[in-house]
Amino acid sequence: MEESTTRSSDGAPVPVRSTGTGPGVVVLHGGGVGQREYQRLAAALAPRCTVHLYDRRGRPGSAPLDGTETLATDLADLAAVLAHTGARRLLGHSGGGFLALQAGLVLPLDRIAVYDPGLHVDGQPSFAFxxxxxxxxxxxxxxxxxxxxxxxxxxxxxxxxxxxxxxxxxxxxxxxxxxxxxxxxxxxxxxxxxRRIVEHGGPASDYAGIDAEVLLVAGGRSADYFAAHCAALADAVPRARAVVLPGASHNAANVARPAFVQPFADFLAAPVDAVTG
Known part of the structure; x- marks a missing residue:
């Protein structure tokens, strides 16, 4: 992988690892993990996409947490990566799916794909824990x-x-x-x-302002609320569609088997003006 570094709006360094050829795609990792867990996915997408990985704050090599981070901090870091790489497509998993969809409301993007996005829609799931x-x-x-x-x-x-x-x-x-x-x-x-996911909870219509084409994917073996959220957002977002992958668990993005990768590669590598159905 090719390594480079950009800087966020507050000067924080954001190391980026890139591989592949084709349209640029930034992968947004889930919570409790980092970009390391998505290298199989990057390698599987690399024949058709130029994949860019980076760690959100608090991971080794990225800016440390100081307690002042907000959604705006996450979006600023992502904006810096997009500007640095020229990418206009995102693939977000779990908590990274939340960030990808929030980015669709404020950043210039062509396509957004998410898998089991971590959302709080209409009070579901419960975050009493x-x-x-x-x-x-x-x-x-x-x-x-x-x-x-x-x-x-x-x-x-x-x-x-x-x-x-x-x-x-x-x-x-x-x-x-x-x-x-x-x-x-x-x-x-x-x-x-x-906390940021909970704070930005609400109806699926909160995401209706996304202009990009959106692919919302849930795993057939994941918790039911993932598919429910994807279906609700598909109804609310103008150019979105929802898919359930039979047999796929929440961690299927990290395992990155061919049957899992295929629909994401097809969506993310296609020309922007292609009909995606």
Whole structure:
């Protein structure tokens, strides 16, 4: 990958990693992870798109968190990456999907694709877990924090159906893996990013001002509210359509199997004036 650095409006450095050929696409990672977890996706898209990855604040190599970050901070960083790369297309996953859709309201974009976007539409899903989660993060109770959040955000998963003590044991085992250790390192970035999603919750019509073409994709094995949100936004946004990928879980974007990548590559690589149906 080619590495470069741009600067946000406040002077903060934003390292960018780029690969591939074709229309420029900026990938926006989900919460609790960074661009590293999307390198398989970037490699799979690279034959048809020039893919740009960057880490949001609080990740190693990016600007540290100082507690003043807002949605405007995230959008300024993204705007700097778009200007630096010349890209006008986004692919956002989970919390990155929220940022991608918010960007569609204020930044010049041609196409936006999202997978399981992390939204708060018409009060769903419930974010009642947020305060206990924040408290556990403050206390350094990593297994508790991750268990509380996972049981609320992914109610279809085994950990949400088990008694809480067993679910936390599963989390502790996960924390011993390399991915789990990286997640713990980035755990402090999650509460403020989730807070921003809650603060900008509302009806799907809040996104009606997006001019770009939008592909809203939900996983068939993800929580039901992802598909419901995608369908609601498809009705509200003028040039949007919703798709459910059978058999795909919330982490399918990180695994990036060919059947998952194909609809995103088709949408993001197509000419802007193509009919997308």
């Amino acid at each position: 947020l305060e206990p989660f924040e408290e556990a993060v403050r206390r350094g109770q990593h297994a508790r924090a991750m268990t509380v959040m996972a049981r609320a955000v992914h109610p279809q998963e085994l950990g949400a159906r088990l008694p809480y003590p067993l679910a936390e044991l599963m989390t502790r085992a996960f924390l011993r893996t390399s991915v789990g250790r990286r997640f713990v390192e980035l755990l402090p970035t999650v509460p403020p990013e989730v």
